[in-house]
Amino acid sequence: MTKNDPYAALRFKEFNIFLVVRFAMVLAWTMQFVVIEWQVYHLTKDPWSLGLIGLMEIIPAISMALYAGHIVDQKEKRQLLIKCIFGFSGISLGLFFISSAFATKTYSTNVILYSIYFLVFCGGIIRAYTGPTIFSLLALIVPKKIYPNAATWSSSTWQMASVLGPALAGFTIAWIDVHWSMFFVFGFALIALIGVFQISKKPILNPKLGEPIIQSLKEGLRFVFKTKAVFGALTLDMVAVLFGGAVALLPIFAEDILKVGAKGFGVLRAAPAMGAFLMMFISAYIPLTKNAGIKLLTGIFGFGLCIIIFGLSSWFWLSVFALFFSGVTDGISMIIRQTILQLKTPDNMRGRVASVNSIFVGSSNELGAFESGLTAKLMGSVTAVVFGGSMTLLTVISTAIASPTFRKLDLTQDVATHEKS
Numbered sequence: 001m002t003k004n005d006p007y008a009a010l011r012f013k014e015f016n017i018f019l020v021v022r023f024a025m026v027l028a029w030t031m032q033f034v035v036i037e038w039q040v041y042h043l044t045k046d047p048w049s050l051g052l053i054g055l056m057e058i059i060p061a062i063s064m065a066l067y068a069g070h071i072v073d074q075k076e077k078r079q080l081l082i083k084c085i086f087g088f089s090g091i092s093l094g095l096f097f098i099s100s101a102f103a104t105k106t107y108s109t110n111v112i113l114y115s116i117y118f119l120v121f122c123g124g125i126i127r128a129y130t131g132p133t134i135f136s137l138l139a140l141i142v143p144k145k146i147y148p149n150a151a152t153w154s155s156s157t158w159q160m161a162s163v164l165g166p167a168l169a170g171f172t173i174a175w176i177d178v179h180w181s182m183f184f185v186f187g188f189a190l191i192a193l194i195g196v197f198q199i200s201k202k203p204i205l206n207p208k209l210g211e212p213i214i215q216s217l218k219e220g221l222r223f224v225f226k227t228k229a230v231f232g233a234l235t236l237d238m239v240a241v242l243f244g245g246a247v248a249l250l251p252i253f254a255e256d257i258l259k260v261g262a263k264g265f266g267v268l269r270a271a272p273a274m275g276a277f278l279m280m281f282i283s284a285y286i287p288l289t290k291n292a293g294i295k296l297l298t299g300i301f302g303f304g305l306c307i308i309i310f311g312l313s314s315w316f317w318l319s320v321f322a323l324f325f326s327g328v329t330d331g332i333s334m335i336i337r338q339t340i341l342q343l344k345t346p347d348n349m350r351g352r353v354a355s356v357n358s359i360f361v362g363s364s365n366e367l368g369a370f371e372s373g374l375t376a377k378l379m380g381s382v383t384a385v386v387f388g389g390s391m392t393l394l395t396v397i398s399t400a401i402a403s404p405t406f407r408k409l410d411l412t413q414d415v416a417t418h419e420k421s
Helices: 013-044 047-074 077-104 109-141 144-196 213-226 228-243 246-257 261-285 292-312 316-344 347-379 381-402 412-420
Strands: none
Touching (some): 013 047, 013 077, 013 144, 013 246, 013 261, 047 213, 047 246, 109 144, 109 347, 144 261, 144 316, 228 316, 246 261, 261 316, 292 316, 292 381
């Protein structure tokens, strides 16, 4: 294994199994979310209903996140992940039966709609545990010296699944309708469940087992807020994702503005993830650790510009182009953020730090969906997207001016320290 080996993490069998599990789970989750978006919009024809999907998931995801982080740091990670996948499988199976009721008109529109929102709410609870569990499990599968490489491949897998999930959802909706699209989601969840059983149980590295929850949470929050690199990266990315959540309005753009239907919707939904995946692959060969602060700021600034272009575009392929490069720039942000978290977080509090990350960044996707739905209702879809992109640019400019320390952030020394450990 050479120092700059781009495939270092892939030389560990369990890490490859972990990637299969993560791929199947993300594919199922992103596909399910897109199918739900499409079904809800066809039920209501209301942008507000799309925003409510994000709200229904973010309420439990945020309210449960810190407690979930505490539990993850106290429990064995593989067993927790098994429980998370079981829970998600049950939700996807429930949505499969609800979509059947929609197709056969067994129940009223309101009953179907509220049932979908309820299951999305339950999914938010499961998500609160899933993110910290996966983040913590990754650190137990590979040696510390290859954390940056493992984080890159893990993020790449996430992006690849994010490419295929929305695209597959769009195409299956067009080919076999919503009902059987949900059956595909359930199938991928089962693949993830089979895979996670191939990973061995891992030790619990927290020396404070049984620690009172309030004390545990205070310690985790104190670490995040005192570690400027972690807090700065999370805050910057949270605001960018919050105001740049144009993807939540893609059903409206596909149907009413660009008029490209379900297949065009699948292409639009996949474009950002395709761009991000390309960036992930490049970063395996060209690390982004040097001058990480300025690269993160540049990436998020580019993301805001792409969102504005997408909002103003009335030409399908220009919209795809803008979304693709929004994915490239977002990929830069994701790689740097994940590298910061893996390098700066002690083993005994990975669950708690990941839970704070899920509040700052993960949940901001759903909050961004809610914000986009609300602003689209108030000012129109195009104006809402342009407004979000503009707010992202203002956030980056403000951060660059107000925090010269973050602007000068460099992770090269951190990587060297871990390689020697």
